[in-house]
Amino acid sequence: METTRILIADDDKKTRDFVAAFLSYRGYQVFQASDGQDALEKIELNDVHLVITDIMMPRVNGLEFIKKLKAMRPEIVTIAYSAFANSEMTANLLKAGAFFYLEKPFNLEELETHVKRGLEHQALQNQSFRTKPCIKNRSLLNNIIGESDRMLALFELIEKVADSDSTVLLQGESGTGKELVARAIHDLSGRRTKNFVPVNCAAIPDDLLESELFGHVKGSFTGAVATRIGRFEMADKGTLFLDEIGDMKPNLQVKLLRVLQNRELEPVGATHSKKVDVRIIAATNQNLEKLVSSKEFREDLYYRLSVIPIMLPPLRDRKGDIPLLINSFMEKFNRDKQHKVKGLDRSALEILCCYDWPGNVRELENLVERLVILKGNGIITPHDLPDKYRGVRTSVIQETLALPEKGFCLNSAVEEFENKLILQALEKTGGNKKEAAMLLNLKRTTLIEKLKKKKLIFGPRMMSSS
Known part of the structure; x- marks a missing residue:
């Protein structure tokens, strides 16, 4: 069996050696790189399956490295980590193509868990990067348009999972066509003659979603003037599509988990349960693993839903x-x-x-x-x-930079422009010099030297030059 090759990119040699020693002990072949540029050069010379990268690095930082890596080798799984986490950074990393993001300090066992999940995800998704898939049922996929390698890989994956009754988790940004993919999986499955029932978990008020999913009996709550079956029963022998599953509240997550485990549901107000035979396809534009880490989504439910994860590519x-x-x-x-x-x-x-x-x-x-x-x-x-x-906005910049008839001092204008960019970066990061330097693609020490030289002050009000 081929040994998995992992590259670790981090300018901190101690951290790099520590992680490398652990993964080598676990049986992986490990390469090391001191920053993003070094990592890109090593990947060109070595066949790497997975990359683990720090974010704050000189030359090419982690975010830019992931963007360049995805353009060069989109099949490589990337796990990022940093001690300087914020929601904007996390969103940018996941948008750039990172499989998962860890905050330092992290547990090595937890890291290996995400390594294994990333490799499993890669095995399902990336076969098509090496061999052109044969799409047998393309006529049933006509509503999903695309001829790119990423879409052909998606079509092949849809065909492979359709005949299985396993739960599928569709992940991707808003607008990528998750419901179209869910319908295609249903249409290619043995359940195609039964109902495909979609539910948008974010569009239904929390106090109504339980009744909407599981149904209710007459008189179970104010307004329940008649017994009503829920979406699960409507989808019996068919497929239930749970869109925006990441917005489901914890109390409903528990009840959904029980249905997935026991194949039984209990309508609101009922005294007995009902058997159901439903295939679940869930979808989200959120990072469920991140929600699990923050205790906003149940870990056991996440693993029940993500038996077969499918990532839809952005346009x-x-x-x-x-x-x-x-x-x-x-x-x-x-x-x-x-x-x-x-x-x-x-x-x-x-x-x-x-x-x-x-x-x-x-x-x-x-x-x-x-x-x-x-x-x-x-x-x-x-x-x-x-x-x-x-791109009409560029005309505003052009007008701002228009040369006056009488001319002006170029050095002063460049100095003022540089000052404004530095101040904007500091304001955006709340005064965090390391993150501001990252936005400006500078070393932290270089930024600090510029601040001292320019006498730029970050205060409680708008930053100014003194």
Whole structure:
């Protein structure tokens, strides 16, 4: 059996050696790198399966390293850690592609648990990066559009898990199409002739969600004028899709866990339980492992739900699919609105392909609908695109930097611009010099020297130069 190769990137040699010694003892082959740039160079020369990286490092910091690694080798699983954690940093790391984030100091046994889970996740997801998948039931996947490697890998994974009754956890940013994937899994399964029942756990008030899921008997609470079956019974012999599962309150998590364990539910107000045969597909745009760590989500329920985890790629990681998606949406909205928009010119298409799409496929679909309605017919040009897609904000910068007729002192202007950036970085990080230096891609010592030289003061009010 092939030995798993792990690379540890950390500028602190003591921490690096300590983690490396533990993993080597556990049977892994371990490489070491002193920072992100060193790590990228070593990965080019070695076949690495998993990377463990610190965040605060010189030259290339952990966040930039993960971004570059995902662009170069997207199949490699990455676990990040830092002693300087905050919610914004965590969100940026997960968005960049980190599999999990640990706060220092961390337990080595806990680290190995996440290493094993990351490797299991990789085994399910990354086979398609080496071999082109054969999609047998593509006709049943027509609602999910894409020809990129990431999407072909997803199609193959959907086919593999569809015939299993195992619980599936769909993870990914909002707008990536989690419900479409859930429906595809149902349509390819042996339960396809029975109901597919979706429930958005975040859209139903907490005091109604229990009744919505499990049903209630007449008179069980004010307003219960008749007995009503819940979504679980509606999905009997079929599939129940629990969207936004991360928003479910702890008391309901306990009851859901009981249903998953015993295949029995108890309607609100009932004195007996009912047997149900339901396949569960859950979805979330949150990091459930992080919620488990903060005690906001039950660990036992998480492991019940994530028997088969599937990560949906954001649109920015499969930009080659953007023209296909635009053509599909344009055809749909032309038909629905009875318009005759012929398409986008080359410049407009290039602009949209360069955009990062924080709202993913949903944002793109909404934009195409807007363009079709407003244009009506003809070809869409860059002038038809909203300002944020055309990057009109750059004109503000250009106006700010416009050279006055009488000229000005370049050195003073550069000095003022640099001061403003440093102050903004300090304000954004609450005065944390190490995090501010990271935002500015500087060493902490360099930033401190600049602050002393420039006499920039961080106070309770807005920062100023003295």
